[in-house]
Amino acid sequence: MHSGMNDDMQQQPVPAGAKKTTAEIHDRVNARLKAQLGQDAFASWFGRMQIDEIGRGTVRVSVPTAFLKTWIRSHYADALAAIFAEEVPGTLRVDVAVRSAVRGASLPSPVADDPAGAAQAAPMSTKAAEGSPRQAERDAARPSGGAAEFGSPxxxxxxxxxxxxxAANRVALAAAKAVAENGPQSVRFNPxxxxxxxxxxxxxxxxxxxxACVAREDRPRVVYLTAEYFMWRFATAIRDNQALSFKENLRGIDILVIDDMQFLQGKSIQQEFCHLLNALIDSARLVVAAADRPAHELESLDPRVRSRLAGGVGIEMAAPDFDMRKGILEARIQQMHAEDPSFRIESGTVETIxxxxxxxxxxxxxxxxxIAFRHSVGQPLSPEHLDDLLNSITRTGGEKRVRVEDILRFVSRHYNVSKTDILSARRTRTVVRPRQIAMYLAKTMTPRSLPEIGRRFGGRDHTTVLHAVRKIEAERAGDPKLGEELDLIRRMIEE
Ligand SMILES: Nc1ncnc2c1ncn2[C@@H]1O[C@H](COP(=O)(O)OP(=O)(O)OP(=O)(O)O)[C@@H](O)[C@H]1O
Structure with missing residues (x-):
């Protein structure tokens, strides 16, 4: 697990009463962003960010391209606003603007409350950036860290x-490796x-x-996204009159990797997806898709999409056997140990799990x-607690498993905010609060990791999820009413 939050907290505080200069603030904000995101992601998205103005509760920053602005707004609005709020007490909003080719001039657009208006102020195709905007967008979309253009990082x-x-995944793994090796030339396995x-x-x-495809020498344009993210981006593009550039962007890619196909819904969206699928496959671009059931059983899908997907190579993966489960644990332990050398887990515990x-x-x-989470907060699990934990995990198997999807649905109903708002970059309290509660419930009711939850919540960083979980946990401890409310939502979801 990335330890960004901890690094972040190790930063030296500026003495109370000392006023920070803009340059100092910029350095500190950059250091925090680097700690949270890692050097590569930081360099890709924030390396060219400037602070233009600080005052009256607003911080104005600018970046050289509309693409960077859109990306920051949709992926890092929360992180940026939270960091500025800490570094510049009293900050209520952070505006991200595209720097004009004319030095110093910028086109502001709020990060928080009006994404639609903001996007219209500087659409992706606007020639507002310095140099060649298309090239700058491509550069920004191909950071050395491997994030792909347009899709989720x-x-x-x-x-x-x-x-x-x-045995459970050997065939799927072999096909996946073959596809990655051949890249866009993998016509035999397409889709x-x-x-x-x-x-x-x-x-x-x-x-x-x-x-693996992003790292190929022929540098194909790779897009990874979930079906939900596709729907959300498509709906946003239509609302912002950007549907054309959305389609153009996607049709120009070499490899489309799309996850959770079972969630693709809506007639016009499916139509659009079907056009995209046809355009890509017919022009020998690679499509890799995944779902929780075989393509022909995806009943909510448009029959044309279903048949196009079923016309390729379909491979099932089964549940892991004992050796695989042990292998997965050992891989995670190794990874964790590399990040935190003090991390230990008994070999008997590994076998038991x-x-x-x-x-x-x-x-x-x-x-x-x-177990790792308890370790990180200094409360390692005792053997009895491990037993309880394993009992609860083995009890909640199969059909009764709570999905993040269910949590989002109930929280959005309970607080009367749309799911789209919860997944969006909006930072008004009416949206932020239910979002944090949903994240907290996702962490405590499902076995998903922080990065996984972040991805389910509109592609947020895992530190944002951690912040939400800690915040709600702390509030809950001092507020019995909140405890009751959370229990109520929890019961509704479980039922
Ligand atoms: N064979 C494996 N090797 C290593 N890790 C694995 C393996 N199978 C599953 N995992 C791990 O288990 C977790 C869940 O896997 P993943 O998210 O890929 O499942 P999924 O099939 O996409 O689930 P969902 O349909 O719920 O999204 C991940 O953290 C993943 O790394």
Whole structure:
């Protein structure tokens, strides 16, 4: 797990009463962003950010391209606003603008409350940036860290090298590797469709393909996204009159990797997706997709999309056996140990978890994450607690498992905010609060890791999720009313 939050907290405070200069603030904000995101992601998205103005509760920053602005607004609005609020007490909003070619002039647009208006002020195709905007957008979209243009950022930890192979996934892994090796020339496996029940490694494998493709020498344009993200981006593009550039952008890519196809809904969106699928496959671009069931069983899908997906190579992954489960645990322990050398876990505990948690890779990781989380807050699990934990994980198998999707639905209903708002970059309190509660519930009711939850919440960083979980946990401890409210929502979701 990335330890950004901890690094971040180690920063030296400026003595009370001392007024920081803009340059000092910029340095501190940069240091925090680097600590949270890692050097590569920081350099890609914030390396060219400038602070233009600070005052009256507003910080104005600028970046050289509309693409960077859009990306920062949709992926890092929360992180940026939270950091500025800490560094510049009294900050209520952060405006991100595109720097004009004329030195110093910029086109402001709020990061928080009016994404639609903001996007219209400087659409992606606006020639407002210095140099060649298209080129700058491409450069920004191809950071050395491997994030792909337009889609969700890739998680650098999902690699072939730490994907544990076993009888359950051998064929899928071989196909995935072949696809990554041949890149856009993988016509034999086009589209490659991987299906498996929850938590069996679809996302890991898809991202491993995308990560490997991004690193190829022929530098294909790779887009990884979930069906939900596709829907959200498409809806936003229509609202912002950017549907054309949205389509153009996607049709120009070489490899599309799309996850969670079972969530693709809506007639016009499916139509659009079908056009995209046809355009890509017919022009020999590679499509890799995944869902929780075989393509022909995806009943909510438009029959044309279904048949196009079923016309490629479909491969199933099954549940991991004991050796695979042990392998997954060992891989996670190794990773954790590299980040925090003080991290220890008894070998007997590893065997116990692998023996008792017979579900998916996620269940195995869920048990591990709980143990790691306790370790990180200085409260290691005692043997009895481990037993309780394993009992609760093995009890909540199969159909009764709570999904982030269910949590989002109930929270949005309970607080009367739309799911789109919860997933958006909006930072008004009426949206932020339910979002944090939903994140807290996702962490405590599902075995998903912080980065996974971040991805489900509109591609947010795991530190944003951690912040939300800690905040709600702390408030809950001092506010019995909040405790009751959370229990009520929890019961509704479980029922
Ligand atoms: N074979 C494996 N090797 C290493 N890690 C694995 C393997 N299978 C699953 N995992 C881990 O388990 C967790 C869940 O896997 P992943 O998110 O890829 O599942 P999924 O099939 O996409 O689930 P969902 O359908 O719920 O999104 C991930 O952290 C992943 O790294």
């Amino acid at each position: 890739l998680d650098g930890r999902y690699l072939f090298s730490n994907f544990v192979e076993g 490659l469709f991987i299906h498996a029940s929850v938590g069996l490694g679809k996302t890991h494998l898809l991202q491993a393909i995308a990560n 692998a023996r008792r948690v017979v579900g998916s890779g996620r269940d195995v990781e869920g048990a591990f994450n709980q």
